[in-house]
């Protein structure tokens with residue numbers, strides 16, 4: 001039994017400046033109405049999560065219901081949603097509260113923040129365009145002595161299928177990438193205990209000389225920490241040398257969760273949070289741009305995820321401030337945030353697989369929390385093309401790469417594949433214009 005006046009009461013706000021939030025309220029109201037006969041536990045469990053306006057409640061009574069369930073009206077949650085809608089920064093406690101919102105309401109807020117973040121991009125067409133990238137993930141070696149519990153990719157030197165890429169293999173992979181319209185290689189590998197610094201520098205120089213049009217997006221922070229320890233050189237000198245040899249930007253791999261208590265449990269031999277952030281800080285100061293990632297859905301809590309986002313936001317503030325303080329210095333910063341879910345097959349870490357619901361909820365929260373990031377990439381590689389597409393309405397503005405080659409996630413049992421035509425179709429179906437971009441989110445072609 002619906003109280004029509006109540007619906008009108010809410011829809012009357014739809015054309016106003018608070019229109020979208022009124023829509024959210026309308027939906028919450030309908031959920032309430034359709035659930036009015038649900039057992040009391042429904043309301044005890046969920047009613048706190050909806051930003052109800054108390055006004056319509058008397059209308060339910062007027063409409064003949066003699067027993068209206070108690071609803072806790074939390075005006076501060078309503079205010080919080082409104083502040084998110086208007087683009088204000090939120091803190092960790094507020095992020096926790098948003099995480100408990102109904103998924104679609106959180107998604108609507110994240111979509112709003114995406115619109116604010118991209119409004120001025122691409123000559124004002126940022127909210128008509130969804131971008132994608134064509135690159136190839138080249139893992140130069142699978143030999144690694146870090147033994148992360150969540151990793152199914154690493155091998156020891158004695159394993160039969162251990163490898164180190166040859167220059168000829170590298171050339172072939174890059175030539176194939178260029179033939180498919182690719183602009184970049186994502187160069188990452190295990191922490192090989194025996195490769196020398198000159199091996200890496202020769203690799204970079206060779207690629208730069210032979211394929212000057214291809215960006216080398218290479219060596220995550222944990223690899224640089226490995227280089228620092230193995231070659232006994234300061235990070236700043238190493239990054240400068242790698243850059244000189246051809247490195248173009250740095251991937252955000254190895255971020256996992258930037259909370260040491262979590263890292264100690266899943267990857268105790270790997271770079272800790274401060275190390276990871278220090279590499280990014282040094283790289284940004286030297287003019288390199290990087291991405292930021294989060295791998296979630298293992299032993300971490302929601303509070304840990306939020307702490308991870310907070311550390312990224314603080315670093316981005318620092319990098320952007322440095323860029324602003326030194327105009328023309330060319331200092332770098334994070335270009336994008338990419339969240340993906342832990343894939344457990346063939347790993348030593350047991351955890352239930354994170355489904356689409358939690359994935360979308362976390363990505364939406366990241367878009368809202370990371371108010372100083374222009375770009376959020378959806379993760380079709382772990383969630384599949386359909387959820388990757390849906391994620392574009394939960395704060396993401398980029399569908400990532402077609403990933404001509406991917407070895408790490410596929411070793412953990414997830415093997416989604418997509419070509420350019422499929423990627424473009426997924427974007428077009430949502431009403432966006434698909435456009436290829438480069439590492440710096442500049443449109444290609």
Ligand code: SF4
Nearest residue numbers: 144146147148151154
């Ligand atoms: S995630 Fe990277 S560092 Fe960890 S074991 Fe796998 S290859 Fe090594």
